[in-house]
Amino acid sequence: MKAVVAIGSLVITACVLAASPFGSTVALAARAPAFQPTAGGPLAGDAAPVASPSDSDRARLLSLLSDSVTSLSVQSDPSDPRYFSGGVWLSGQDDCFRCNTGPGVAAAALGARAGDATALDLAIQTFDHAIATHRQADGSFGPPWGTETGPDIQTMMFANELGTALVVLSPQLDPGHIQAWTSALTGAADFLIRNGNLSWYTNGNIVLGNALAMGLAYRVTGNATYQAAYEQALAFALTPDQVRWPGYGLVYSVTPTFSDGSDGAGYLTESGGSGPGYDPEYTGLQADMATRLFWVNGDQRVLRLMNLFMNQLRPRIDTTAWTLDTSGGSRHQDQHRIVSFNSPVLAALAWQGGREDLAPLVSSQIAMIDQNFRYALTVTDIGMYYNLGSEPTSLFLVATQRATDRGPLLPLLTDAMDSLSSRSGPSDPRYFSGGVWLSGQDDCFRCNIGPAVAAAAVAASTGDRLAFGLAVLTFDHAIAAHRQADGSFGPPSGGETGDDIQTTMFANELGTALIALTPQLDPGRIQAWTTALTDAADFLIRNGNLSWYTNGNIVLGNALTMALAYRLTGNATYQAAYEQALAFALTPDQQFWPGYGLVTTVTSTVSDGRDGAGYLTENGGSGPGYDAELTSAQADVATQLFLVNGDPRALRLMNLFMNQIRPRIDTTAWTLDTSGGTRHPQPGRSVGFNSPVLAVLAWEGGRGDLAPLVSSQIAMIDHNFRGALTYTNTGMYYNFGTEPASLLLAP
Structure with a gap:
């Protein structure tokens, strides 16, 4: 006869269980969530879903x-x-x-x-x-x-x-x-x-x-x-x-x-x-x-x-x-x-x-x-x-860890949307008017779109009609005011000599909002926004951007644009363009682009790259190399890409980038040491580490080693972005739509 002890008697010798915060770079990181199924199928094979409670x-x-x-x-x-x-x-x-x-x-x-x-x-x-x-x-x-x-x-x-x-x-x-x-x-x-x-x-x-x-x-x-x-x-x-x-x-x-x-x-x-x-x-x-x-x-x-x-x-x-x-x-x-x-x-x-x-x-x-x-x-x-x-x-x-981690995100984005859309007084440069999020630094239209991506995230998550209206007005206006006859978006920002970077970055913001809001948008608006996105993708293809290495975060952003276009249309042209853009980002022809592409500093022994480290090269004028801040921006883009199409190659990049910058992250102050970078060479320089890559790897990538850090980082993201509401910073405007909004939209 078997003796069954329902709970067990093992209590004698056992025990269990368990700087500027934004930096000077407007990071390329517009990212889209894996919300509703849309037209495009999987790209290069879906990553196996990570089991969740x-x-x-x-x-x-x-x-x-x-x-x-x-x-x-x-x-x-x-x-x-x-x-x-x-x-x-x-x-x-x-x-x-x-x-x-x-x-x-x-x-x-x-x-x-x-x-x-x-x-x-x-x-x-x-x-x-x-x-x-x-x-x-x-x-x-x-x-x-x-x-x-x-x-x-x-x-x-x-x-x-x-x-x-x-x-x-x-x-x-x-x-x-x-x-x-x-x-x-x-x-x-x-x-x-x-x-x-x-x-x-x-x-x-x-x-x-x-x-x-x-x-x-x-x-x-x-x-x-x-x-x-x-x-x-x-x-x-x-x-x-x-x-x-x-x-x-x-x-x-x-x-x-x-x-x-x-x-x-x-x-x-x-x-x-x-x-x-x-x-x-x-x-x-x-x-x-x-x-x-x-x-x-x-x-x-x-x-x-x-x-x-x-x-x-x-x-x-x-x-x-x-x-x-x-x-x-x-x-x-x-x-x-x-x-x-x-x-x-x-x-x-x-x-x-x-x-x-x-x-x-x-x-x-x-x-x-x-x-x-x-x-x-x-x-x-x-x-x-x-x-x-x-x-x-x-x-x-x-x-319950993930729900606890995510707790501050919705109040942060809701409060930020309210704050940035309302003018506190005549001298306040930060308010919403006529489809534009004015900041006091208004020469880069794509940079100021971030609060609208955040509004789209709030609307998608809660059904907030005010947030929905702000998002719709923003993208309707941007398409009407900035879309060029060739499908590009302009004018260029700052020292940019053409419309390609502006086009890529805005297209990724637009695609993010479109995926998030599709269940709430009317058919006419879905068609109009989709056309604007695919025309932008077509421009980048014709313009040769899928084989031109501007910098690591940009070439990866081009791949994201193609992935968004394929997801929203199912058109095989964009699937092929995505494959071309991603392959070029990782392995450009070394005869024409010597030293550019993916550099591995620790070779991974597993397919998802979790035990490796690497970066895409960035060039600030002295040749390609490693820049910690821009590798963080690359991590943002890779995170968006993974959430758009589940490509295991994007997950591998997320792991490589995260592991590359991790030794430079202060996980108490949540700052990133950017010293000695190819684009930020200044010694002793640090910026806030607000990237969604850490949390998404913990939530979706099986990185249990990162899970204990998530709530602390999100608390600091909340602190950083609330502080940024009190001054004008286009990096903050842009990053609202890529960092906390990405975290809210992650499944």
């Missing part, structure tokens, strides 16, 4: 956590041992304070991601009480639980719960709470460092939990001490000194050939007293821990561990009953023993790790997790209390 999965997780927090916080009758009182989640098994903190983590997730004020209050009471009651003078937390001989496991596991709550609740906590909770977290990390835990192999799940504690301490402080401690803890977990710890560490059962470990399998050894080895149930806990660590810092080494652990466990998982066969483990040796498989690793790999093979399983597993935890609300099980904060809560945090 479904609305039903998110709703199920939200309902489960909300109902669980409510149920566990209220005593149903005098005999019910499960209720919340004085900062404590009482369960009837109350000798392990860290074990019963799980509902507090769930409450923190609800407070942060669902705006649940009651849950927020419960979370704050939970962690305030735990810090006040259980923090020791040396920074540890105690007392130890059960047979534990010291406070180190208690300290590590509670620190990870506290750190998780602190990360998700920081936007809602007052400065005093942030300081107090941060001090408690770093005090715990300091204790673990002093106590030698970063070089002591208790067991696999514990050593990985130590790394998570250091990762959280670094995430919330930015203190390099904790970054170094994280590196030490992770290295020890994987490769402890085999003289001192023979047989311990990471063991491969299948050696991977891919850098992300997706074709390998392995585990961290666990010892139940008879030496180190493989324990399936504890490998599941290791997978939980790795999932939370990846959520915290996006470390690709952790993604590799997630893949190894998942693949190691997969042959033992019954994907109908969602149980894990733990027979013959080094810590659970019983034969025919099974536990529920509730780990968030499967869904996180499907959503953020590119594991398409796991995606079809996610909803079924989440349904079983819902059933398991709802059943567990009726029994006293500290394993359930702990795991509520680590398994469904981790899933909920990952599943």
Whole structure:
């Protein structure tokens, strides 16, 4: 007879989960969203869609956590041992304070991601009480639980719960709470460092939990001490000194050939007293821990561990009953023993790790997790209390990350549209009149179109009729006033000697708005705008622009124009023109264009370029080379292109460009060091890094390593563009339509 443990009993030694800001260059980055299907088919093969959380999965997780927090916080009758009182989640098994903190983590997730004020209050009471009651003078937390001989496991596991709550609740906590909770977290990390835990192999799940504690301490402080401690803890977990710890560490059962470990399998050894080895149930806990660590810092080494652990466990998982066969483990040796498989690793790999093979399983597993935890609300099980904060809560945090990231974008664009369309007084040069967004710098008509692209994005996202009207007036006027007899748009801006750059950049703005607004536009206007776009594309083809290397951002912009024309018409002429333009951008004839095109600085070993780096050359007058600011502009264009047609070559460029500039990005101030560029050679120069490439790679490109950075960057984009509303900057006007608008329009 098989014994089924619905939730599992693994709470003894486990823990889980999870300058001018715009620069001087008006970047070429008009980009279009993948909204409604239009006439053109795929170009060069669609990139496989990255799995994302479904609305039903998110709703199920939200309902489960909300109902669980409510149920566990209220005593149903005098005999019910499960209720919340004085900062404590009482369960009837109350000798392990860290074990019963799980509902507090769930409450923190609800407070942060669902705006649940009651849950927020419960979370704050939970962690305030735990810090006040259980923090020791040396920074540890105690007392130890059960047979534990010291406070180190208690300290590590509670620190990870506290750190998780602190990360998700920081936007809602007052400065005093942030300081107090941060001090408690770093005090715990300091204790673990002093106590030698970063070089002591208790067991696999514990050593990985130590790394998570250091990762959280670094995430919330930015203190390099904790970054170094994280590196030490992770290295020890994987490769402890085999003289001192023979047989311990990471063991491969299948050696991977891919850098992300997706074709390998392995585990961290666990010892139940008879030496180190493989324990399936504890490998599941290791997978939980790795999932939370990846959520915290996006470390690709952790993604590799997630893949190894998942693949190691997969042959033992019954994907109908969602149980894990733990027979013959080094810590659970019983034969025919099974536990529920509730780990968030499967869904996180499907959503953020590119594991398409796991995606079809996610909803079924989440349904079983819902059933398991709802059943567990009726029994006293500290394993359930702990795991509520680590398994469904981790899933909920990952599943709701994108919506949270995107939160500031719509208010920003709405407020910007209102501000830039209304004149505050007679001296204000920034207002909308007669189809024109006046800025005080009005000699570049395409530069001032950006607010209209933002208005189109707002209208497409919300149905805002004022925004729709502003967008329509803008593009109707631009077509009427600036379209030339040959299909080009002019006059040229500044030092431009012809209409080609003006034409490319405006065509891309027009195409973006047309795709976004097609469901709301009347047939006559769709036809008129489409004709204007295709005439612009025809002009560029006739003018020879598809084989003329102006600069990297421009040649890529020409490819975007052709892709937009094909998407909107389905005309094979534009498909062929797109192929020509993209091929020329990457590999122009070196006899005529020596040194121009795509330069690879790190050769990628995977098709999507995520482990490579490169740029398209830019020439400021001294020959072609690398310019960091213009590579960021190239990243903007590549992002638009990928969202227009899903071309995997565009995704590859996004990865190469992102990785090329990443070492120059300050991810606290969100600035890009542009020193020594071929077009911006000034030393010490920096600009705001507002490119949508980072977020879109995280959301659509499987770049889980970038996911933890997205919300911080978007918060700075919000700050930068709101600040820019107070002065005249044509770069800001243009970039409104390419950077925050692109982020809002991304699916």
